[in-house]
Amino acid sequence: MAEATGIEIKSLYKIFGPNGKEMVQKVKDGMSKAELNEKFNHVLGLNDINISMPGGKIQVVMGLSGSGKSTLIRHINRLIDPTAGEVLYGSEDVCKMSPTELREFRRHKTAMVFQKFALLPHRTVMKNAVYGLEIQGVAMNEAEERAARWIDRVGLEGFEDHYPNQLSGGMQQRVGLARALTNDADILLMDEAFSALDPLIRMDMQTVLLDLQEELHKTIVFITHDLDEALRLGDKIAILRDGAVIQQGTGQEIVLRPADAYISEFVKEVNRGRVILVDTVMDQSRTLEGGLSIPHGVMLEEAAKTFADTGASEANVVNGSGAPIGVLTVQDTITAMVTPASH
Amino acid sequence: MDLVEFPSLSRGTLREIRTTIDAGFKEFTRAYGEAIESFFEPVRLFLIWLENLLIVSPWPIVLAVLVGIVFLMSRNVKITIGSLAALLLIGVFGMWEDTMRTIAMVTVCTMLAILLGIPTGILMARSERVQGWINPILDLMQTMPSFVYLIPVVMIFGIGKVPGLIAIVVYAIPPIIRLTNLGIRLVDQDVLEAADAFGSSPRQKLLNVQLPLALPTIMAGINQTIMMALAMVVVAALIGVKGLGQPVLNAIANQYFFMGIQNGLAIVAIAIIFDRATQAYGKRLQKHSEVIHG
Numbered sequence: 001m002a003e004a005t006g007i008e009i010k011s012l013y014k015i016f017g018p019n020g021k022e023m024v025q026k027v028k029d030g031m032s033k034a035e036l037n038e039k040f041n042h043v044l045g046l047n048d049i050n051i052s053m054p055g056g057k058i059q060v061v062m063g064l065s066g067s068g069k070s071t072l073i074r075h076i077n078r079l080i081d082p083t084a085g086e087v088l089y090g091s092e093d094v095c096k097m098s099p100t101e102l103r104e105f106r107r108h109k110t111a112m113v114f115q116k117f118a119l120l121p122h123r124t125v126m127k128n129a130v131y132g133l134e135i136q137g138v139a140m141n142e143a144e145e146r147a148a149r150w151i152d153r154v155g156l157e158g159f160e161d162h163y164p165n166q167l168s169g170g171m172q173q174r175v176g177l178a179r180a181l182t183n184d185a186d187i188l189l190m191d192e193a194f195s196a197l198d199p200l201i202r203m204d205m206q207t208v209l210l211d212l213q214e215e216l217h218k219t220i221v222f223i224t225h226d227l228d229e230a231l232r233l234g235d236k237i238a239i240l241r242d243g244a245v246i247q248q249g250t251g252q253e254i255v256l257r258p259a260d261a262y263i264s265e266f267v268k269e270v271n272r273g274r275v276i277l278v279d280t281v282m283d284q285s286r287t288l289e290g291g292l293s294i295p296h297g298v299m300l301e302e303a304a305k306t307f308a309d310t311g312a313s314e315a316n317v318v319n320g321s322g323a324p325i326g327v328l329t330v331q332d333t334i335t336a337m338v339t340p341a342s343h
Numbered sequence: 344m345d346l347v348e349f350p351s352l353s354r355g356t357l358r359e360i361r362t363t364i365d366a367g368f369k370e371f372t373r374a375y376g377e378a379i380e381s382f383f384e385p386v387r388l389f390l391i392w393l394e395n396l397l398i399v400s401p402w403p404i405v406l407a408v409l410v411g412i413v414f415l416m417s418r419n420v421k422i423t424i425g426s427l428a429a430l431l432l433i434g435v436f437g438m439w440e441d442t443m444r445t446i447a448m449v450t451v452c453t454m455l456a457i458l459l460g461i462p463t464g465i466l467m468a469r470s471e472r473v474q475g476w477i478n479p480i481l482d483l484m485q486t487m488p489s490f491v492y493l494i495p496v497v498m499i500f501g502i503g504k505v506p507g508l509i510a511i512v513v514y515a516i517p518p519i520i521r522l523t524n525l526g527i528r529l530v531d532q533d534v535l536e537a538a539d540a541f542g543s544s545p546r547q548k549l550l551n552v553q554l555p556l557a558l559p560t561i562m563a564g565i566n567q568t569i570m571m572a573l574a575m576v577v578v579a580a581l582i583g584v585k586g587l588g589q590p591v592l593n594a595i596a597n598q599y600f601f602m603g604i605q606n607g608l609a610i611v612a613i614a615i616i617f618d619r620a621t622q623a624y625g626k627r628l629q630k631h632s633e634v635i636h637g
Contacts, residue, residue: 077535079539079540103542103544104542105542106444106539106540106541107541108542110540111540111541112537112540112541114533114536114537116533118531118533118534118536118537118550119534120534120537120552120555120556121534121556122555122556122558122629131538131541131551132541132542134551135541135542135544135551147556149398150492156574171595183541189540207454226408
């Protein structure tokens with residue numbers, strides 16, 4: 001399968017209200033969300049968003065409710081029209097597509113999973129899964145064959161003829177996932193897809209998604225309000241507040257160097273052992289002769305476990321070919337795991 | 344100044360307005376009456392054909408077909424046996440032919456109402472402007488005394504089946520229009536968004552999502568339409584529609600108590616049969632909503 005194409009979002013603005021276009025300049029000149037609402041009765045949804053979403057990776061957009069994250073994801077398949085800016089998929093600007101082009105783009109390039117599942121209640125699991133292919137005009141027996149594979153893959157074999165409201169929330173979202181995957185689109189948009197599920201099921205679904213991504217390498221845009229979920233899934237994370245991106249980077253970058261007090265407040269509670277790589281903490285200035293070795297690229301928590309199991313107090317961090325590239329001590333590991341970075 | 348008497352137009356002016364408009368309408372009737380009549384001709388022929396079919400065919404066959412339809416729609420033994428008993432009683436009491444005429448009339452009226460009403464309801468659901476225009480018309484159709492709009496209808500068609508049909512359809516169509524509109528507007532926005540996200544065309548969205556999900560509401564509208572059509576058979580009898588309405592009129596005029604109640608109950612019996620059969624059918628279409636994950 002060819003590498004999935006990334007998505008480039010460039011100076012995207014969304015202002016809700018009758019004269020959104022005229023308000024863009026005011027926002028560019030530095031007017032705040034509160035002021036815009038008070039003086040002109042327009043709501044600033046998105047403020048100068050620039051995100052480069054890498055192809056074949058999971059881009060997480062995180063923010064609390066009202067931060068504009070759901071608005072942002074709806075710009076990628078243009079369920080919401082932007083006030084200004086560009087959403088580039090390869091060389092195409094989604095914002096400039098005609099209705100027909102947009103429909104084709106949605107049919108073949110994107111698939112979406114929703115927070116409230118949004119399944120068709122009058123259709124069985126199988127008929128829900130084939131929906132995307134059905135409206136593309138794929139022959140029914142071929143569509144069902146393709147859907148059956150994904151229904152099995154998300155663990156719903158045997159439930160093909162059930163209706164959605166005969167299933168639990170977790171299973172319904174598996175149907176949502178199967179429906180999106182059956183479309184075989186490049187881009188998978190997940191709008192708080194797991195937020196409505198209870199914690200154990202959510203972990204379970206995250207694992208399903210990560211396993212699938214291992215083999216599929218789609219461009220996934222995942223919206224969440226949960227930092228743990230963001231850190232677990234995201235190859236890249238963008239944090240949104242009041243419609244603006246306040247920080248983006250890998251999970252480790254955000255945990256180690258929060259951009260402002262708001263984010264450091266967030267990351268304080270995070271299990272840092274699962275986010276920080278041994279590579280970040282190791283002492284690169286020396287190596288050990290023999291002794292314990294830990295592969296590079298693992299998280300601190302795993303290293304700590306190795307220390308606990310062996311009783312060693314320091315270890316070589318080794319690269320892919322087994323050559324030592326630095327030393328990790330128990331002391332450094334524990335320090336990095338328990339000290340939150342302050343802004 | 345006299346504040347007791349309302350300053351109305353003078354009698355002369357009012358008379359002038361009346362005669363001018365009446366004359367104008369008569370002119371219109373003369374000019375276009377035939378064209379309008381021929382427009383309704385196919386409906387009239389269909390109605391006559393159905394009526395004859397029900398009356399001329401041997402009664403056991405008609406009875407079996409009617410009860411069979413009730414069973415196919417309801418899949419319910421109780422409703423089927425009840426319908427059979429009601430139809431047998433109607434026959435025994437000598438109302439078979441009138442009942443068949445009424446069933447034919449109500450069937451044709453309901454079909455017309457569905458044919459015109461559902462597309463109108465869909466248009467209303469799609470556009471605020473259309474809704475803004477049609478709503479007051481529906482209010483007018485439901486509250487205007489039916490005798491008033493019967494005047495022009497009778498002027499054009501004379502007495503007979505077609506004016507009766509028009510009177511019934513005008514009275515019975517608003518529920519199906521309103522409830523189709525309502526049903527489509529009540530469809531879950533999340534599901535519509537999902538349909539959009541997968542690239543549905545407006546037509547696909549209508550057929551795959553909006554209409555199926557609005558179906559329970561639309562079925563309730565059809566049910567109401569049937570009930571209202573039945574309620575109109577007596578009024579229709581006034582302008583010459585044969586059926587159970589005419590003996591009722593006769594009974595009113597002559598104070599025949601038993602005759603009135605007998606035919607009235609026959610109308611009630613048909614109403615209940617229609618109602619139970621359509622409701623059970625509507626419920627069966629919704630079988631997906633029966634089992635809810637506990």
